[in-house]
Amino acid sequence: MNLKTDEFFSKADELIAAGRFIDSKGWVPATSGNFSARLADGNIAITVSGRHKGQLQRDDIMLIDPHGQSLDGQKPSAETLLHTSLYQRYPDVQAILHPHSINATLAARLFKTEIILEDYELLKALAGIDTHETRISIPIFANDQNIPRLAAQVDEFLDQYGETHAYIIAGHGFYTWGGSVAETLRHLEALEFLFDCEIRLHGVKQP
Numbered sequence: 040m041n042l043k044t045d046e047f048f049s050k051a052d053e054l055i056a057a058g059r060f061i062d063s064k065g066w067v068p069a070t071s072g073n074f075s076a077r078l079a080d081g082n083i084a085i086t087v088s089g090r091h092k093g094q095l096q097r098d099d100i101m102l103i104d105p106h107g108q109s110l111d112g113q114k115p116s117a118e119t120l121l122h123t124s125l126y127q128r129y130p131d132v133q134a135i136l137h138p139h140s141i142n143a144t145l146a147a148r149l150f151k152t153e154i155i156l157e158d159y160e161l162l163k164a165l166a167g168i169d170t171h172e173t174r175i176s177i178p179i180f181a182n183d184q185n186i187p188r189l190a191a192q193v194d195e196f197l198d199q200y201g202e203t204h205a206y207i208i209a210g211h212g213f214y215t216w217g218g219s220v221a222e223t224l225r226h227l228e229a230l231e232f233l234f235d236c237e238i239r240l241h242g243v244k245q246p
């Protein structure tokens with residue numbers, strides 16, 4: 040049975056286009072990052088491990104089940120568990136994007152455990168926020184090569200502190216998600232701008 044349906048290819052094409060845009064900004068250097076989108080049957084279209092995310096072709100997007108098992112023989116992202124955990128937690132989440140941007144990396148060096156974003160008009164680009172008079176915290180987790188342990192740490196935090204639009208992994212990148220690939224890309228772009236503002240504001244050494 041061919042599991043790659045029209046819906047799969049449509050989502051794959053959205054992820055490919057998102058990858059080109061994200062790469063054009065320099066946010067997925069040297070094969071870093073990974074992307075996924077949930078399909079109507081619960082299976083997930085996700086990037087094959089090790090591919091350059093700015094040069095994706097249809098063959099670079101593969102199919103996994105909700106538990107992260109490959110359904111087409113290809114090897115999914117090394118960070119698949121971070122995707123499947125978020126889909127399991129948030130039934131409305133339909134796409135996840137993970138860039139390795141300079142701003143996320145610098146933000147973790149500067150802010151250590153969380154980055155606070157408040158009083159920015161662009162916060163309204165994040166789903167559910169309708170005023171600049173909003174204060175959100177983006178948590179920062181220590182990097183870990185043990186992805187199950189990292190996923191468990193994220194899960195434990197989200198169990199305790201509830202919803203967030205994104206999280207940063209120190210020295211690594213960030214994860215963000217949304218109700219569609221387009222919404223997730225909007226979150227990614229807005230968060231990049233907001234991280235940049237905070238880094239410029241707090242990161243410039245005083246004379």
Ligand SMILES: CSCCC(=O)C(=O)COP(=O)(O)O
Binds near residue numbers: 069070087088115137
């Ligand atoms: C060269 S980046 C190291 C791995 C990583 O953090 C990443 O985002 C890409 O891994 P993938 O297996 O998804 O290609």
Ligand SMILES: [Zn+2]
Binds near residue numbers: 071072073137211212
């Ligand atoms: Zn990564």
